[in-house]
Amino acid sequence: MKALCWTGINKTAVETVPDPQILNAEDMILKVKLTTTCGSDLHLLGGYIPTMRTGDVLGHEFMGEVAEVGPAVRKHNVGDRVVVCSFISCGRCWYCEQKLFSLCDNGNPNPAITEVMWGGAPSGCYGYSHALGGFAGSHADYVRVPFADEGAFTIPDGVDDMTALFASDAAAAGWTGADQIGVKPGDVVAVWGAGAVGQMAARASMLRGAGRVIVIDRLPERLAQAENVIGAETINYEADSVAASLRERTGGRGPDICIEAVGMESDSPGPQYFYDKVKQQLRLESDRGIAIRDAIHACRKGGGVFILGVYGGVVDKFPLGAVMNKNLTLRGAQQHGHRYIPEILSRMARGEVKTAHLATHVMPLSKAPDGYRMFKAKDDGCVRAVFQPGG
Amino acid sequence: MKTAAKVAMAAAGLGFAVGWVRQSRARAETAGSARREQRNRWRTVTVNKPVGEVAPDSSLPQPLAALGDSVEVRVTAAADGKGTEIGARLRSPEPSGLGSLADRMTGRDPRQPVRAALRESKQLLEVGEVLRMEPQPAGHRKPDPAGKMLDAIIERAGAEGVL
Numbered sequence: 001m002k003a004l005c006w007t008g009i010n011k012t013a014v015e016t017v018p019d020p021q022i023l024n025a026e027d028m029i030l031k032v033k034l035t036t037t038c039g040s041d042l043h044l045l046g047g048y049i050p051t052m053r054t055g056d057v058l059g060h061e062f063m064g065e066v067a068e069v070g071p072a073v074r075k076h077n078v079g080d081r082v083v084v085c086s087f088i089s090c091g092r093c094w095y096c097e098q099k100l101f102s103l104c105d106n107g108n109p110n111p112a113i114t115e116v117m118w119g120g121a122p123s124g125c126y127g128y129s130h131a132l133g134g135f136a137g138s139h140a141d142y143v144r145v146p147f148a149d150e151g152a153f154t155i156p157d158g159v160d161d162m163t164a165l166f167a168s169d170a171a172a173a174g175w176t177g178a179d180q181i182g183v184k185p186g187d188v189v190a191v192w193g194a195g196a197v198g199q200m201a202a203r204a205s206m207l208r209g210a211g212r213v214i215v216i217d218r219l220p221e222r223l224a225q226a227e228n229v230i231g232a233e234t235i236n237y238e239a240d241s242v243a244a245s246l247r248e249r250t251g252g253r254g255p256d257i258c259i260e261a262v263g264m265e266s267d268s269p270g271p272q273y274f275y276d277k278v279k280q281q282l283r284l285e286s287d288r289g290i291a292i293r294d295a296i297h298a299c300r301k302g303g304g305v306f307i308l309g310v311y312g313g314v315v316d317k318f319p320l321g322a323v324m325n326k327n328l329t330l331r332g333a334q335q336h337g338h339r340y341i342p343e344i345l346s347r348m349a350r351g352e353v354k355t356a357h358l359a360t361h362v363m364p365l366s367k368a369p370d371g372y373r374m375f376k377a378k379d380d381g382c383v384r385a386v387f388q389p390g391g
Numbered sequence: 392m393k394t395a396a397k398v399a400m401a402a403a404g405l406g407f408a409v410g411w412v413r414q415s416r417a418r419a420e421t422a423g424s425a426r427r428e429q430r431n432r433w434r435t436v437t438v439n440k441p442v443g444e445v446a447p448d449s450s451l452p453q454p455l456a457a458l459g460d461s462v463e464v465r466v467t468a469a470a471d472g473k474g475t476e477i478g479a480r481l482r483s484p485e486p487s488g489l490g491s492l493a494d495r496m497t498g499r500d501p502r503q504p505v506r507a508a509l510r511e512s513k514q515l516l517e518v519g520e521v522l523r524m525e526p527q528p529a530g531h532r533k534p535d536p537a538g539k540m541l542d543a544i545i546e547r548a549g550a551e552g553v554l
Contacts, residue, residue, distance in 0.1 A: 005530030015530035023523040053541050055530035072519075090518045094439040094473055106514050109522050110545055112552030119553060130545050136528040146522060 002389065003057045003140035004368040009047040010376075012369045017057065020136060020144035025072035028148035030084065034165045035062035035138040036359065036386045037375045039195050040310040043264055044129060045372065048286065049312045051113055051130040059139030059387075060086035060126040061169035063161060066152075067142060075149045081161075082152040083345070084145050085337035086169040088124040088135060091150035102334035107147070108133045117313070122334055139368055141389045153341045156349040162362075165386065166196060166355035167344045172337030173308055174200025175344060177259045178208055180331055181306035185209030188250050190298060192291040193261035194222035194234070196358045196384055197308055201259045202232045203353060210257075214249065216242055218269075221360075221381035229357050238269050246298050254300035262291035263309030279316055286313030296322050296330075307332030359386040431485050434505055434554050435478040436513045437469050445475040445516055452512035455479060462505055477512060479505050495551065496543065503550035510549060 003017045020029055038061050043049045063083040066076050076082060089096050089104035096104050107123035108114070113131040114121040127137015136143065145152055155164040178201055183189055189205040191198045194217035202213045214233045215226040223234040235245050246255055264287035267273045276288035295305050296319050305328055323330055347353045360383045363371055371385030438445050446466045450456070455464055455477070462479045469476045481501055486494060494500040514521050532538060 001528070003528055003530065007530070013530070017528040017530050018526065020528050021526065023525075023527075024520055026518075026520075051541060051544070053529075053538055053545075054533040054535075057528055057530070090514075092439065092517045094437065097439065106518055106522065109524050110548035111510070111554075112548040112550070113544065115552035115554070121552070130541065130548070134524060134545060140528060144527065147518075 001141035002365055003136070004059065004365060004387070005054075006044065006052050006056045006058055007054055010045055012045070012058065012372055014366055014368060015055075017055075017136075017140070020140075020142050022068060022070045023144065024146055025070045026147050026149060027070040028066055028073055028076060028145045028152065029068040030062075030064045030082070030143050030145050030152070031067040032062050032064040032138055032140060032143055032389045034064070034161055034386055034388060035059045035140075035365075036165060036384050037372060038169060038384075039197070040128075040263065041372070042376055043310060043312065045376065046265070048264060048280075049129050049131065053130060053134075056127070056129070056134070057136040057138075057140050058127045059137035059143075060128055061165065062126075062138035062143065063155065063165045063168060064143075069148065073148050076152055076154070081155045081164075083155055083164045083167045083341065084126075084138075084143075085151045085153070085172060085335075085341055086125055086128075087122075087151075087334060087337060088126070088133065088146050089150055089338055090147050091338070096150075096338075099336060099339040100333075101336045101338040110134055125334070139365060139387055139389075141365075150338060153345060156345055158349045159345060160356070162356040162359050162386070163348050163354070164345065166200070166358055167337075167341050167348065169335060169337065170196035170358065171200040171204075171344045171353060171355060172340050173197045173335040174202070174204045174261075175340035176333055176335040176337075177201045177261070177306045177308040178204035179340070180333055180336075181257055181259065181304040181329070183208045183210050183257050186211040187256040188212045189214070189257045189259065190246055190255035190295070191215045191232070191259045191261055192266075192295055193217060193263075193309065194219065194226045195261065196355075198259075198261035199226055199230050199232075199358070200353075200355070201261050201308060202226060202230050205257070205259070206231065207347070207352065212249070214246065214255070219378060219381075222383060225357055225383065229354055242294060243298050250300070254298050254303065256300055256303050258295035258299045258303065258305045259308060260292045260295045260306065261308045264288060264311050264313075266291040266309070268294075276316070285316040287311045287315045289315030289318060293317065293319055296328065299326065299328055301326045302328070304329040304331070308335075310334075358384045361385045363387060365389040431480045431482075433465070433478040433480045434502070434509060435476050436509045436554070437474050437476050438513050438516045439474040440516055442466060442468050442475045445477065452477075452515055454508035454511040454515070458504060458508055461501070477509060479509055481505060495547070498547060498550070503547065506552065506554045507550040509554060
């Protein structure tokens with residue numbers, strides 16, 4: 001079959017690779033219909049997350065049609081149209097029972113790598129380095145789905161493929177952030193990043209009753225989507241002071257909840273960006289923490305900050321004093337999609353969650369290297385490049 | 392391979408080295424007491440099952456049973472209803488010093504099969520089988536030093552870590 005492989009720093013290629021096989025009784029093989037780029041892939045492409053091996057198949061956000069099921073699969077049959085959570089979780093360990101699915105004890109066959117890095121291993125993820133399991137990704141004609149009864153969800157008839165695709169990861173991540181930090185009715189929520197995850201965090205906050213939701217970015221096309229499709233207020237950080245604008249809009253208090261949906265490659269128009277960029281290039285820090293620093297400073301006293309953007313290592317000049325002295329609640333997580341995807345699909349069916357607009361560039365898998373170049377450079381207003389295997 | 396890739400690979404290797412140094416330092420800190428009383432560490436996983444399902448009739452899961460007399464095994468109820476703790480420790484003294492690093496890198500450290508057996512036992516008890524990874528789709532694997540080093544890390548990744 002054809003698959004998009006990582007071939008080196010900022011290099012990918014479509015290669016012919018072996019087909020996936022049923023390896024465990026609870027596996028399924030999925031014929032991929034749609035699979036999308038994600039901002040977190042850029043950290044892999046750029047070499048910021050080590051443990052990528054040349055030849056690794058990329059992609060973790062996808063939907064498709066069941067092609068084959070293992071003997072222990074009960075919920076799905078060949079031909080079912082499903083969306084698959086990007087994290088791989090068993091559903092039976094203590095963490096899964098607590099609905100903290102991305103912390104699953106049994107979904108990452110390489111636990112030592114992240115145990116040494118972080119003191120504990122999160123679950124595995126498709127196409128996301130050997131630190132997260134080394135699973136082949138979804139940018140391929142077919143993908144193996146372990147623990148299929150847990151991680152694959154039947155798509156309701158009223159939800160089209162493109163809408164359902166983003167339940168796999170972007171929407172699930174947004175729901176994770178809004179729920180885990182406890183957005184309440186009436187809250188003012190600020191979201192850093194107007195990409196797919198940021199927009200979904202904003203929408204999830206609205207559906208939990210937030211009084212105002214303000215999305216921060218610099219790209220006009222993404223801010224326009226956040227305003228026109230999601231219904232959020234926006235701040236362009238290249239045109240306005242984020243901190244001052246947030247204070248102005250919140251009676252001087254600051255947002256009740258700040259959600260950071262940017263991650264380790266954040267930027268800013270000021271000197272902070274150059275400071276972090278130099279330190280990152282010299283490997284004196286692994287991650288640029290501009291957005292999370294801003295979120296912590298902006299948050300009201302006693303408020304909550306949630307980290308949805310992906311970080312891999314250490315951040316310099318982390319404002320721990322602000323966290324302590326302002327009595328902030330700071331949380332972060334990879335997405336617990338198994339917990340939220342059923343609700344997201346139901347809301348999609350009722351028209352309460354719109355995502356198809358995120359797919360600004362749809363192309364066959366054979367064009368995927370171009371898609372990633374466009375996505376990375378944000379050319380032509382690219383929010384997400386979506387690939388159609390077999391197309 | 393570009394410099395950035397080499398640095399990334401080195402960082403992964405460094406992570407393992409740091410973990411090893413931390414553990415070595417911890418061993419050094421307790422060296423005084425260790426001299427007084429040779430004590431191997433219990434390595435423990437918590438299984439999300441009651442004790443009666445983890446070790447029915449005092450039988451052990453196959454991966455642990457396969458270690459035979461090389462380890463002591465204890466099975467106890469976890470606090471707060473969190474399941475069952477399975478601990479195992481080597482009967483022979485655990486290796487230490489620089490020589491043990493080479494053993495760890497080459498897969499000859501006797502702690503590695505203990506960690507792997509504990510993890511596999513937990514998976515068998517909780518989900519009924521051990522997650523398999525090979526064969527799976529992959530493109531061309533460049534046979535460069537960085538790739539070979541990562542391959543070695545991956546090969547040991549089920550048998551190393553903080554356990």
